[in-house]
Amino acid sequence: MEKLYEGKAKVLYPEGKDTLRVYFKDEATAFNAQKRGVIPGKGAVNNQVSARLFAFLEAHGVPTHFVRTLSEREMEVLKVEIIPLEVILRYRVAGSFAKRYGLPEGKPLDPPLLEFSLKDDALGDPLICENAALALGIVDGKTLEEVKRLALRTGELLRGFFQERGLELVDFKLEFGKKDGQVLLADEISPDTMRLWDVNTGERMDKDRFRRDLGGVEEAYQEVLRRVLKG
Template identity: 50%
Template sequence: MNIEKFEMLYEGKAKKIFKYNDEEVIIYFKDDVTAFNGIKKDSISGKGKINKKITTFFFELVEKEGIPTQFVKDLDENSFIAKKVEIIPLEVIVRNYTAGSFCKRYGVEKGIKLENPIVEFSLKDDSLGDPMICENVILSLNLVEKDVLEKLKEYALKINEILSKFLTEKNIILVDYKLEFGKYNDKILLADEISPDTCRFWDKDTMDSLDKDVYREEKGDLIDKYTEFLRRIDI
């Protein structure tokens, strides 16, 4: 389908959002890949359709377990139709192992399994570099109500249980990941994507990355690793 005939509502680093009708949008996954808040950027053919396929798979998986999502139905290789949500201006980060910015922030080595999952928040604002933000500041700035904040944490930890269980069976470690949520008719829905762009996945035996760290750290071919992840989860 030629989605360019639809009105584009928003373009981000990795996706475009088009108006489908008054209640729904088209989410189109681009081949663009970025790192370090857009400082490093390339276009890698085939990346978009892989991330779209993984996202729809995981959205359907968590939906079956009681997590409401914005996903409606597939459209084509790079796109799906989704409920039009008002994005909550927070990124919800769940960490099961130490990695990335967490190690730099606290001076700890990579790969330590955390005793309990950690839920963190960052302010969704590219111009500020998506800074970390604590719950007290979130509430003081009235970014969301307290009950919404609690629901975000509840959903994030439930998603963590679902994905960790599934991936463990595939010999994959769910290291950490970022989630976004939106409001739809006063209901909170999981939005955006769950993919190797927004998660860290490690092979359980080798601890090799199956995610965007391959691109960030120039550790191999990104498409090869994303394709391997697809194969490992049997989709």
Template identity: 50%
Template structure:
């Protein structure tokens, strides 16, 4: 099969029906705008299993997405969308870039959750955007942005409650949204420890890609621990 897109963590193939795609996970991890890159056997399988289960969880809570069904250990079937080039970040606690940008102590809670937008552009280094930038660049309309905000906050609420039951604190997350040919806004891409920050509720240890970013332990062991608590392995 010829890929229609070869990304940093996944490859997209044309699906079996019109307007569908196969999302196939790789074993690679990248960080710092792909300055840092490595391969971790089993990572793709774990991210796929976790993503599929989380998209199913959201659907069961009334939030549809591009996800249709799991296809194999490393892939799922999805509705093809036109990706809106925004990284939609929801933060329940401060960590990562926001602690440096605004001088907020790591771990400080945000109540209500904080929503940020970044321009999904590797050449520009994914800069932070205000709403007026989004409209000036023509990335989304006011109605589309409102829809994106509502879905992102709803997904955060469902995921946060779910992970709390697994004794995992959902710290923050990055979502991508896309548009279907009839203009519907759908949550897309993946939901995995590559795109979520997850801390063990007791020890506060990272169970996500920060292990790779900050070189603090074994990434696959942590991803497998998340999958184990989710009942997947």
């Protein structure tokens, strides 16, 4: 079957009338694709972690694009029109936010901070404020309110889910899309798109191991899958 789109982490193929098949790759990129590598087994982990989290969120009232798992590395999703915003929710200072303000990682953010960046690789996914997104017509007011409500609800649900598994959800990135006027949570939710810190040891259990050459990258991804699938 011919590819519809190949991105940095996934390949999209046509599947049903209104659906796509998403294939999760082992290729990893960081820092706007300046750093590239392979994390063996990552695709299978990210597919299965995403599937479990989408099903969990659906069961708790968050509408998602997830239809079903097709194989270890593939899922079927509803085809949506992606809203070109990366929706980021932060519970502690970390990553690019720490760098931006010259802060050490770890300070709690209370209330949690919702940020947006424009999904545009050529521009390096620049931070964008809500008013700019509205003024530029990237999203309308009603859609933006729904995106914010769903992102905050997703955060509450996922924080609890990971807390029960000995992991703290420190921050994460979501993408939303529209189908028939409805806002759906789309893309993926995986250790590529979340920061997860072990509650007991503080160890990084996410793509920061790859970004920062911390070692044990494959093992961390496998451990996250193991904990996500339990219970």
